[in-house]
Amino acid sequence: MSKDNQVEAITSMEDDFAQWYTDVVTKTELVDYSPVKGFMVIRAYGYALWENIQAIFDKEFKKTGVKNCYFPLLIPESFLNKEKEHVEGFSPEVAWVTEAGGKTLEERLCIRPTSETIICSMYSKWLKSYRDLPFLYNQWCSVVRWEKTTRPFLRTAEFLWQEGHTVHETFEEAQAKTLEMLEIYRRVCEENLAMPVVVGEKSEKERFAGAHATYSIEALMHDGQALQSGTSHNLGDHFTKAFDIKFLGRDNKEQYGYSTSWGVSTRLIGGIIMVHGDNKGLKLPPRIAPTQAIIIPISQHKEGVIDAAGKLTEELAKKYRAEMDANENYSPGWKFNQYEMKGVPVRIEIGPKDIEKGQCVFVRRDTGEKLFVPLDQATDKLGEVLEDIQQNMYRMAKDMLVKKTSVAHNMDEFKKALEENPGYIKAKWCGCRECEDKIKEETGATLRNIPFDQSGVDGDTCVYCGGKADKVAYFARAY
Amino acid sequence: MSKDNQVEAITSMEDDFAQWYTDVVTKTELVDYSPVKGFMVIRAYGYALWENIQAIFDKEFKKTGVKNCYFPLLIPESFLNKEKEHVEGFSPEVAWVTEAGGKTLEERLCIRPTSETIICSMYSKWLKSYRDLPFLYNQWCSVVRWEKTTRPFLRTAEFLWQEGHTVHETFEEAQAKTLEMLEIYRRVCEENLAMPVVVGEKSEKERFAGAHATYSIEALMHDGQALQSGTSHNLGDHFTKAFDIKFLGRDNKEQYGYSTSWGVSTRLIGGIIMVHGDNKGLKLPPRIAPTQAIIIPISQHKEGVIDAAGKLTEELAKKYRAEMDANENYSPGWKFNQYEMKGVPVRIEIGPKDIEKGQCVFVRRDTGEKLFVPLDQATDKLGEVLEDIQQNMYRMAKDMLVKKTSVAHNMDEFKKALEENPGYIKAKWCGCRECEDKIKEETGATLRNIPFDQSGVDGDTCVYCGGKADKVAYFARAY
Numbered sequence: 009m010s011k012d013n014q015v016e017a018i019t020s021m022e023d024d025f026a027q028w029y030t031d032v033v034t035k036t037e038l039v040d041y042s043p044v045k046g047f048m049v050i051r052a053y054g055y056a057l058w059e060n061i062q063a064i065f066d067k068e069f070k071k072t073g074v075k076n077c078y079f080p081l082l083i084p085e086s087f088l089n090k091e092k093e094h095v096e097g098f099s100p101e102v103a104w105v106t107e108a109g110g111k112t113l114e115e116r117l118c119i120r121p122t123s124e125t126i127i128c129s130m131y132s133k134w135l136k137s138y139r140d141l142p143f144l145y146n147q148w149c150s151v152v153r154w155e156k157t158t159r160p161f162l163r164t165a166e167f168l169w170q171e172g173h174t175v176h177e178t179f180e181e182a183q184a185k186t187l188e189m190l191e192i193y194r195r196v197c198e199e200n201l202a203m204p205v206v207v208g209e210k211s212e213k214e215r216f217a218g219a220h221a222t223y224s225i226e227a228l229m230h231d232g233q234a235l236q237s238g239t240s241h242n243l244g245d246h247f248t249k250a251f252d253i254k255f256l257g258r259d260n261k262e263q264y265g266y267s268t269s270w271g272v273s274t275r276l277i278g279g280i281i282m283v284h285g286d287n288k289g290l291k292l293p294p295r296i297a298p299t300q301a302i303i304i305p306i307s308q309h310k311e312g313v314i315d316a317a318g319k320l321t322e323e324l325a326k327k328y329r330a331e332m333d334a335n336e337n338y339s340p341g342w343k344f345n346q347y348e349m350k351g352v353p354v355r356i357e358i359g360p361k362d363i364e365k366g367q368c369v370f371v372r373r374d375t376g377e378k379l380f381v382p383l384d385q386a387t388d389k390l391g392e393v394l395e396d397i398q399q400n401m402y403r404m405a406k407d408m409l410v411k412k413t414s415v416a417h418n419m420d421e422f423k424k425a426l427e428e429n430p431g432y433i434k435a436k437w438c439g440c441r442e443c444e445d446k447i448k449e450e451t452g453a454t455l456r457n458i459p460f461d462q463s464g465v466d467g468d469t470c471v472y473c474g475g476k477a478d479k480v481a482y483f484a485r486a487y
Numbered sequence: 488m489s490k491d492n493q494v495e496a497i498t499s500m501e502d503d504f505a506q507w508y509t510d511v512v513t514k515t516e517l518v519d520y521s522p523v524k525g526f527m528v529i530r531a532y533g534y535a536l537w538e539n540i541q542a543i544f545d546k547e548f549k550k551t552g553v554k555n556c557y558f559p560l561l562i563p564e565s566f567l568n569k570e571k572e573h574v575e576g577f578s579p580e581v582a583w584v585t586e587a588g589g590k591t592l593e594e595r596l597c598i599r600p601t602s603e604t605i606i607c608s609m610y611s612k613w614l615k616s617y618r619d620l621p622f623l624y625n626q627w628c629s630v631v632r633w634e635k636t637t638r639p640f641l642r643t644a645e646f647l648w649q650e651g652h653t654v655h656e657t658f659e660e661a662q663a664k665t666l667e668m669l670e671i672y673r674r675v676c677e678e679n680l681a682m683p684v685v686v687g688e689k690s691e692k693e694r695f696a697g698a699h700a701t702y703s704i705e706a707l708m709h710d711g712q713a714l715q716s717g718t719s720h721n722l723g724d725h726f727t728k729a730f731d732i733k734f735l736g737r738d739n740k741e742q743y744g745y746s747t748s749w750g751v752s753t754r755l756i757g758g759i760i761m762v763h764g765d766n767k768g769l770k771l772p773p774r775i776a777p778t779q780a781i782i783i784p785i786s787q788h789k790e791g792v793i794d795a796a797g798k799l800t801e802e803l804a805k806k807y808r809a810e811m812d813a814n815e816n817y818s819p820g821w822k823f824n825q826y827e828m829k830g831v832p833v834r835i836e837i838g839p840k841d842i843e844k845g846q847c848v849f850v851r852r853d854t855g856e857k858l859f860v861p862l863d864q865a866t867d868k869l870g871e872v873l874e875d876i877q878q879n880m881y882r883m884a885k886d887m888l889v890k891k892t893s894v895a896h897n898m899d900e901f902k903k904a905l906e907e908n909p910g911y912i913k914a915k916w917c918g919c920r921e922c923e924d925k926i927k928e929e930t931g932a933t934l935r936n937i938p939f940d941q942s943g944v945d946g947d948t949c950v951y952c953g954g955k956a957d958k959v960a961y962f963a964r965a966y
Contacts, residue, residue: 042559043566043608044596052554052624059555072804075531076538080521081598081629081645082582087522103561103587105598106574109633117523119560119584119598129522139816145531150628154588166560337618 018349020287025231029159030087032281039160046158046165048273050321053350057300058168058274064200064296065170065272068192074172078127078220082117087125090158091250094124097217101153103165124218124243124269127173128251135175135265137256142185143175143265162235164487169273174385175253175265179244181223182266186242189270190223201276202293202401203227203283204409204431206404208457209299213441216269220244226456228483229282232430234456234484236277240270265459267458269464273285278487283405289375290351293401294394301390302314302347303332306340306359316326320368320386324356328390348373353397374400404421415465419450422483424469426451432484436477438470447472453483488735497828499766504710510640511760515769515829519640525637525644529753532829535777537647537753541627543679543775544649544751547671551928553623553651558605560628562597566604566772570729572597573603576696580632584642596632603697606652607730614654614744616735621664621743622654630810640757641714641966648752654732658723661745662700665721668749669702672717680755680763681772681880682706683888684716685961687936692923695748696888699723705935705961706836708761708887711909716758719749721758762884769830770852771879778871781826782811784846785819785838796837799847803835807869819916827852832876833869853879894944901950901962905930911963915956917949926951932962952964 018035023030033039039337043048050058081224082105090094102118120126131143148170158164165174172189176182190207197203205225215222232280247253248264257263273443282293294300301324305317317332324330333343340357347355351373358368368386370379374397412431416422422433433453437443445453470477497514500507512518519534529537538835545555560586568574581597586697599605608620627649637643651668655661669686677684684704688877694701698720706716726732727743736742752897763770780803784796796811803809812822819836847865849858854875860868895901901912911934915921923934941959949956 040609040612042565042605044561047559047561048557048607050557052556055555055557058557059857076534076645077531078529078534078629080523080526080528080535081631082523082526086525100589103584103596106585107595108582109635116586117582121643125519126523130519130528134517150557152560156588168557321628 018289021230021285028285028287029282032285032289033160038277038281038290041160044165046155048160048164048166050168053298054277057277057280057292057296060296060298061201061276064196066148067194067405068196069146069170069172072144072188072192074146074174076147077145078147078149079123079130081120083120083123083126085116085118087129088118090125091218093246094218096328098122098153103152103154117202120149121151122269122271123147123149123151123171124173124247127284128247128253128267131173131175131267132251132264134234135253135255136189138177138258141175141177141265142181143173145174146170146177147170157334159278161274161281167274169271171269171271174268175248176267177255177257177265179266182268183242186221186223186270189268190225190238190240193270193272197225197227197237197276198402200293200295201280202398202405204402204406205239206457206459207461208459208482210239211444211455211481213444215454216241218243218246219301220246224457227279227283228412228431228443228484229279229487230285230408231260232412232485233280233357234404234486234487235275235279235430235481237276238455241268243267243269249481274326283408284401285351288345289349291401292351292353294353294398297351297353298349299327299331299352300394301330301352301354301356302343303330303356304340304343304347304357304360305332306333306357308334308336310360312363313358313360316363320356320358320383323387324390327387328394330390330413344434350479351431354393356386372397374404384479414474416471417465417467417469418474419447422447422453423451426485427455430485431464432456432482434465434480434482435471436465436467436469437475437479437481438475438477439479441475443470443472447483451483452485454486456482456484456486458482465475491641497766497768498703500709500764501683501687507764507766508761509659511764511768512639517756517760517769520639523636523644527645529647532777533756534772536756536759536775539775539777540680540755541649543675543846544671545627547675548625548649548651550928551667551671553625553653555626557628558602558609559624560599562599562605564595564597566608566768567597569604570697570726572725573697575852577601577632578667580634580720582631582633594793600630600632601632601724601748601750602626602628602650603652607726607732607746610652610654610744610746611730614732614734617656617737619734621654621660622652624653624678625649625651638757640753641758648750650748650750653747654727655736655746656736656744658745661723661747662721665700665702665719665747665749669704669717669719672704672719672749672751676704676706676716676755678775679772680759681877681884682716682758683881683885685936685938687938687961689718689936690920690923690960692920693934695720697722697725699725703936705892705963706758706762707910707945707963708758708966709764709887711891711964713911713961713965714754714758714761715935715965716755717749717751720747722746722748737802747752762925763880763889764830767824768828770880771830771832773832773877776830776832777808778810778826778831779873780806780809780833780835781822781831782809782835782837783819783822783826784811785836785841787813787815789839791842792839793844794838795862797834798825799837799862803864804864809869823850833872835844835865851876852879853883895950896944896946896948897950897953898926901926902930905932905964909964911935911961913959913961914950915944915945915946915948916958916960917952917954917956918958919952922951926962930962931964933965935961935963935965937961
């Protein structure tokens, strides 16, 4: 076999998980390293995946009354400084514009690491009366955070995301919105990305800089590490006071609003790769796969094959993201490997013998199962199979999450579990920062969140200090 | 009438066109000024308009095989310097990041003013064989150009756009792609934005920095000034040579590719405002209007009115972007003015008398015409009316463009026409830079383009120097 006929090998995840990840993201052309250190190029295949994810979230946001806007890329230093915790959290990792239009600027401008400050400055200008509320705005954009060690999708100096920013009349409404958006994150991740998550509140230590409370969804990767996949913050009146976001209330008195912010990013793509992928490469959930079915003609030089495959493709493309690969430079075998690597949910083979029998062959990426499907039933059957793959991928991921979750009552159990079955450790925690820090120091595991579902751990003593504990928390090593 | 019942007045365009524009963009909440000088905030209404425009272009691009990607925001100074004309064109107006992550950078990074250089550096890495070609990629993003005098949408330090970047095997293919994308720009502008344009090639003076040839579509505003609304560049081998974009050709020899780039931006929104707007405010073409029909209940406190209006809205919203405004704080009269100002193509009134008669009232924004429509025909009728408005708006804009276009054979005619009927001057031009410069110096009019349609000007002498001239060119004062 010539080199052209081999799909480049991917390192097996058991041998070297980090290298497996790098191989998958680059060889499937999701992403490439750019010449600017820490910055990635999202290639067409990766971007198409992002567009599908975006479209789903965007629709869900809009259903709740959220509208999109666009706020400036650059933020004056004085704005960043207005909320004390916020500036401490972000200023070490921002990029500064100091010269522009041939001149040195009087005030440095940072490239947004997140946009609370610039958006709040506008909200302050727009808000007059309680009648104007709630403000429900979102933007899709890129942000820059100067990270030292970077990995495509997981941690890069620039990434794409959405950031929602709302203002409400009362603290309770802000809290309700914070949880509503968190629930959208959970639902879209589980239903569309087939990625089960643990939903809960972050500890004070892991709270967003300037937030009253931070909530997160946390997914679990094949290697047992957690990935924070979305966060929703109740900002209380921290930013509204710092930015003077006031309104005339129902009682005709001036009062401060309560704000929230919430975001998901291209990081989700990293999650999809590491939750579903295997040693053949990507495995994409049908609902977000750029190509849901790839039609590959067999013996395509023989009369009628290309015609039949083309006709089938045309039929399927009316309802699904279906494409044909009739490239003559590559063998069917090469293509099989190629599209398995790219994670296309269903491969459809059609050759002279199939045409004779009036059938085609479906091959599922999730199970490898082959199905012989009559041509006149292909459209309906593909719908069924894609749906079944979607459900099966979620089940498999959920099984993995459950299997990789251990319960620990003390640090011996904690460390043993983390070593023997890397993943989540569910344990009681007294709520003090010191125990949280010590656990990290001794095991590398961080407190992922305090789950809404507090069941499943007996006893009432802290896994670290043995003191009184009434909270269940999830711990894990994390990306 | 209380102040609440008055829609804020818009300056009339005859009194002060610049102020009219500012009033329209801010009072309709398309945009707001940000605290960062020269940067605008695109508000929800403006962004919804942009999303509709984007969706149409994006679909058209994808039909031609173009795929979206995302390239880094920041570009190393050394990259910008690789193409001589390019750096001269752009370096005076870029913003420089010099500090990041708490350190001074070794090499300055500029925020992309356009992405030829960073994209070409990736293309150089990706391209191996003629089999890989063409490269057909686009990105939707924001760019920064440090402009001194800014106006929302028309000229701002940051704006949103798309930039397509392609590489081809031959010069001819690159030229064909350049013109194909230009034709998409023309078609989308005329058919969807109802904005007629003059299509042609830019003079050497106005060429994109580093291009072999630049083509443009040029729209004409109410005040007789032209607006460059989209450009498409055949970059020849200028960038492929500077960035070493080579491939093994069909003859097994290494050769350079030929590239193109093309873009439209949020500037189009400025065009829509100034082509269609009137003294009542915006007038939005139905195909891109965020709200195509606004349903306003009359005497909404009376029994059955809100129900009937709600039912009608629900029915219409299945097929159109239709919304009801049942806000009790404002009178119907206030709402009429408000939605006229916002340019909603059709207002639908429904009150107790209408309900009795089983009808509603359509009021067209373009003509002010009232139509009494039986409720059971509202869905079909709205489709017809929206389509008719779309066509009528194009016709009105086209009439304006034709009326504001004069032919000149010498500078006396040129100056007289420009004074008496500000707009396009069609004239023969000898092709020399000096005449072009002198015309600008004496009249403020610049050469917009050399139209593909060369008809309509008799004689063969240059409007400025009287020398031999075989080209027809469009001149106008421009934004």
